[in-house]
Amino acid sequence: MKRLLALLGVLALIATACGDDDTATTAATSAAPATTAAPATTAAPADPLQAAADACTPGQVDGDLSFYNWTEYIDPELIDAFEGEYGVEVIETFYDSNESMLAQVDAGGAVYDLIVPSDYMVTIMAEEGLLIDLNDSAITNLGNLDPTFTGLPFDPDGAYSVPYQWGTTGIGFAYEALGEDFTPSWSVIFEPDPSYAGEISLLDDSRETLGAALKYLGYSLNTTSQAELDEAVELIRGVKDSIKLFDSTTFDDNLVEGETMVAHGWNGGFLGSYDGISTDDYDAYEDFGYFIPQEGGVAWVDTMAIPRTAEHVCTAHTFIDFLLDAENGAALTNWNFYASPNSASAEFIDPEIIEDESIYPSDETFANLEFIADTGDFEINYQDALTAIKN
Numbered sequence: 001m002k003r004l005l006a007l008l009g010v011l012a013l014i015a016t017a018c019g020d021d022d023t024a025t026t027a028a029t030s031a032a033p034a035t036t037a038a039p040a041t042t043a044a045p046a047d048p049l050q051a052a053a054d055a056c057t058p059g060q061v062d063g064d065l066s067f068y069n070w071t072e073y074i075d076p077e078l079i080d081a082f083e084g085e086y087g088v089e090v091i092e093t094f095y096d097s098n099e100s101m102l103a104q105v106d107a108g109g110a111v112y113d114l115i116v117p118s119d120y121m122v123t124i125m126a127e128e129g130l131l132i133d134l135n136d137s138a139i140t141n142l143g144n145l146d147p148t149f150t151g152l153p154f155d156p157d158g159a160y161s162v163p164y165q166w167g168t169t170g171i172g173f174a175y176e177a178l179g180e181d182f183t184p185s186w187s188v189i190f191e192p193d194p195s196y197a198g199e200i201s202l203l204d205d206s207r208e209t210l211g212a213a214l215k216y217l218g219y220s221l222n223t224t225s226q227a228e229l230d231e232a233v234e235l236i237r238g239v240k241d242s243i244k245l246f247d248s249t250t251f252d253d254n255l256v257e258g259e260t261m262v263a264h265g266w267n268g269g270f271l272g273s274y275d276g277i278s279t280d281d282y283d284a285y286e287d288f289g290y291f292i293p294q295e296g297g298v299a300w301v302d303t304m305a306i307p308r309t310a311e312h313v314c315t316a317h318t319f320i321d322f323l324l325d326a327e328n329g330a331a332l333t334n335w336n337f338y339a340s341p342n343s344a345s346a347e348f349i350d351p352e353i354i355e356d357e358s359i360y361p362s363d364e365t366f367a368n369l370e371f372i373a374d375t376g377d378f379e380i381n382y383q384d385a386l387t388a389i390k391n
């Protein structure tokens with residue numbers, strides 16, 4: 001789920017300055033021989049939060065967990081199971097974009113023990129000093145991760161994050177709008193048919209939405225070319241009258257409720273909604289579908305990380321370890337319809353999910369996808385571009 005951007009600011013750790021004892025210094029000076037003393041060295045102030053994390057042991061809890069997550073992204077029964085097993089409460093707070101999460105964490109007004117940043121955001125937050133190093137010795141299930149999801153470019157050493165779920169960004173649609181025989185292309189948004197123009201939604205996410213336009217134009221969604229970005233802006237502006245809303249929260253609900261006919265969004269959101277409205281007498285998959293455009297799109301990884309707002313770092317480590325358990329990882333995927341980075345979970349995941357290429361795309365399709373990368377100072381250009389489009 002996506003996924004931006006630049007965490008600004010670091011919660012200041014209060015370091016106790018070591019003052020000089022003037023009386024002791026005077027006495028020592030009068031008694032010392034007349035020789036030149038070596039310059040005193042000053043040790044770096046201790047990092048109490050990191051020290052607390054480094055001391056955590058497997059299964060340890062040190063208080064309730066404040067969990068800041070994307071909306072509708074975890075099975076409530078997993079929360080209940082964790083609370084029951086460890087005797088703590090999980091307080092959930094939700095966000096709908098990486099940007100809003102970044103702003104809240106950066107502001108430092110609220111305590112969050114565990115967050116779920118998307119790939120590129122991990123890089124940004126780590127560079128800004130907003131994440132603590134994870135204590136691998138307290139996360140005994142790390143070995144369950146599929147090797148594909150270790151050594152990832154946004155956190156190559158896994159120092160700050162552990163993969164949570166992964167998936168793709170594409171297009172959810174009503175067959176009423178596209179029919180059965182259509183080209184699976186971004187053109188359904190950027191060259192809409194008049195029959196459904198005005199009933200399209202795009203994600204309210206600068207990198208995702210500009211990325212979709214860039215892929216349609218044949219560019220990398222990680223471009224740092226202002227000319228290419230400007231071309232993507234003009235493409236979206238050209239169809240703005242066909243866009244009903246920019247939304248990252250209810251894009252799937254709006255589709256199944258008939259508010260939109262074509263929607264840009266995350267695969268698990270669509271599939272979860274289709275499954276949710278299906279009954280013994282009604283199969284929503286006969287009316288709705290999802291596809292990854294032939295031009296390619298986003299492959300994303302959401303992660304678990306501990307911010308410097310944390311107060312209960314050991315509980316956070318234990319919750320990460322809990323979700324990396326094979327059966328718990330499978331329960332997460334079976335509930336939210338996003339792919340699991342946990343290879344040990346595969347045997348417990350529903351076969352129809354494992355076999356669904358809209359959840360687990362083929363190697364050929366996967367090769368045409370890109371992870372969103374941090375573009376450094378160019379990130380602000382993406383944010384400004386989406387703001388300009390919406391205004």
